[in-house]
Amino acid sequence: MRRGHPSDDELRKNFDEVLAHVLAGRGVHTATGLDDDTQDALWAIAEAYPNATPDLIDAARRAFAGQLDGSNAERWQEEMDNWFEGREERKAARERQQGSAEGS
Template sequence: MLRRRPTVEQLRASFDLELANSITGDGPRRGSGLCSEVDDLMWEIADAHPDIPQHLIDAARTEFERQVQRLQSYRATPAAVRVEASNSTPTEENPR
């Protein structure tokens, strides 16, 4: 069974929930849909509880926006182009 990628709205809701969990020291849940970079930052936030530096929260928000941009870029790319790119041989210009 194929799983559909979450919508941007679902990802934003998940990010908000996981950030709230992390700020309280609980950390993110498994299967939140967040990329590993955001997930790692959420754990850094949880580990820093209760004295969380603002730069960690800012970094998590920035990385999350990158995740959203990657998702939107992926969805804007026609499926045939994605298949062709995944079947191509890596080159120096396109190492994958």
């Protein structure tokens, strides 16, 4: 059983293996350590088989680079922060609306 996160070298090896699999018409296997953005890009290649375009392959490589440099995680965190902020704003608006309806 693995403990901790895979190293960048292990991730690169996993990415290369999964990329080879999807280019050969197989799916994306689980427990690779690859993030959602990278897996989604790899699935797009698998779904396009046997017609994976260079653009799809480049998109997968960019997604994987984003995993390695942390930009995918930063974007995900920002999206979650925005979602929670919007949720709190909607909750406050409902409470204000209920308060004004009760005061009528």
